[in-house]
Amino acid sequence: MTGAKTLLPGATIGVMGGGQLGRMFAVAARRMGYFVHTFSPDKNGPAAQFSDQATTAAYDDEEAVRRFAGAIDVLTFEFENMPAATIEWASHQQLVRPKGAILLTAQNRLREKEFLAGAGFPVAPFRRIANSSELTQAIEAIGRPAILKGAAFGYDGKGQQRIDPETELAAVWEGREDELCVLEAVIDFEKEISVIAARDPSGATAVFPVSENIHRNHILDLTLAPARIEERVAAAARELACDVAEKLDLVGLLAVEMFLKSDGELIINELAPRPHNSGHWTIEGCVTSQFEQNVRAVCGLPLGSTGLLRPTAMVNLLGDVWQGGEPHWPAALEEPNVHLHLYGKHQPRPGRKMGHLTAVGETVEAAVESARRARERLALN
Template structure:
């Protein structure tokens, strides 16, 4: 293993945080960094990247152009990413010359659904039953293994429900893996959950840990529509969710914000659906409902600063604005609460264009952890 460059002191105001990826998450990270007096340099292949509009420096480049990535990293005190499909090899390359968080091993595990579920299992945490699928014969066998009904997902590169199909028979499973062009996949048991939730948490360079209250998440067409805090989780479930995030982040020696998506089963059991090694859509409400948002928290963590207080001072409902709905910005601008529009020029169906958050007085203060 080649040498890894470690952060030896906190990045002082005036220093530069590099961000691989220039979507809305990068944009909100850059805004949070600016508030702390830190500069940002964003690296993205898209010349119209939303984060380019609000950062100090930007580079248009591909993640596999390692020479360009190295030049970019050379201008930064520390580098992070806002997108889990940055190749782990790119992160490893940066790590030789510039401190980068989260670490490449954490990224490698979480960008492959099969590796990720195996990792979660190895920690004694629960997931849906799952099986690796590569062939039609394998797909037919996997359906039996998961109980006759499942969701087939490509191991890599899926998001917002892309690269996944519901299957209810061996024939469907076989035709699905064929339609995936035999891309390495997994079949998961279909979970008849009560609802979905997530926990967004941070781990600092000193091993400190801070978790936000877990929201209940409502998806439409596999895309997050709303996050509600508090949701339906009981105090005990909220504590369990935070402890799941703590175990995962400690084991990965993780630095930064991560999110764990959960299925809350009808018997109250929490199953881990997936881990996002980055700030997360279900944590956007923290911008208004917490003194330190998930974006500031991530910047604090990767810059080697102390973590901020994740306590929630209000109840919140965050609603995503998707695709063509952004044309109704005049309506959203009248909604009491906070409106965020991401500066995307093209309104593709289902594309995350913005969100708004409404606050109400705190009803259930939760203990800090």
């Protein structure tokens, strides 16, 4: 179901997915007087801990999905990698924002790239790969270095292999068997940036300041905002994100990851039709956070100002931070401009996103320094 319906405070927002994005969404929604009902296969996860109600069931449990969809007033997502059938069952029963077709596009790299390229948006040269001979041909066409990515279920660099001049193609394909993949050219970028746009049911858009992202081991490590790029490039990046949201006919939030080349050219890397790790800084850094904006867009309320309050930096806290025991929280918070966000996850596995620290500053450099220093202080004993 789609439509221009407005959901007022007092309505129940259903959220598919149970992670930290759903948790921070629930905080914003409940603050505004909405009820939040989450659906996740994991019991008492980050989102459930902050929800009014939590359904614990598998995504392929049709009866549970239908019952959940019938118990809410609108459905949104904090996670896009669920079976198409789940989205379809829910869509039959309930207003779904963003609409299911957008989830299906964004959950598969091939569909996503084909949509973007087909609509004339800039993407890295790519090929669809379904077997080893297609890989050999595509490498001829695209050249090296290239990156082979599984089409489905990838995040934090999982399922990706880089193909350098000396890489043996046979070894790359081993273990993939007949997995559908995308081969793309490696882009020699100067910076990675992302832009989060919101679009409401009437088609109005609002776009946040550009985030500059630094990854470590393919996982986002640091976001600083506003990105240290030319105003002209920032304007182009923001316009690009709005154009993609428009083309998708999105209602909700869209994060657009981009590569910025040294000549100023922008290449779209990935889309996420939901809140994004690179937008967590907006909680402290902007007039309206990405999470509140998501609530407003999904409920059909006027979008809030995306104005920047202060330069801001965010560092992720991965499970690795727990290696030497419980992190020293008071030491980190001795930085008075630093804010702690923990997601309520019980197992601090290496590489797992457990929380983040946000710092505001007079300049973006000062904010970065505070955030990094605070994270280093977690190891003090």
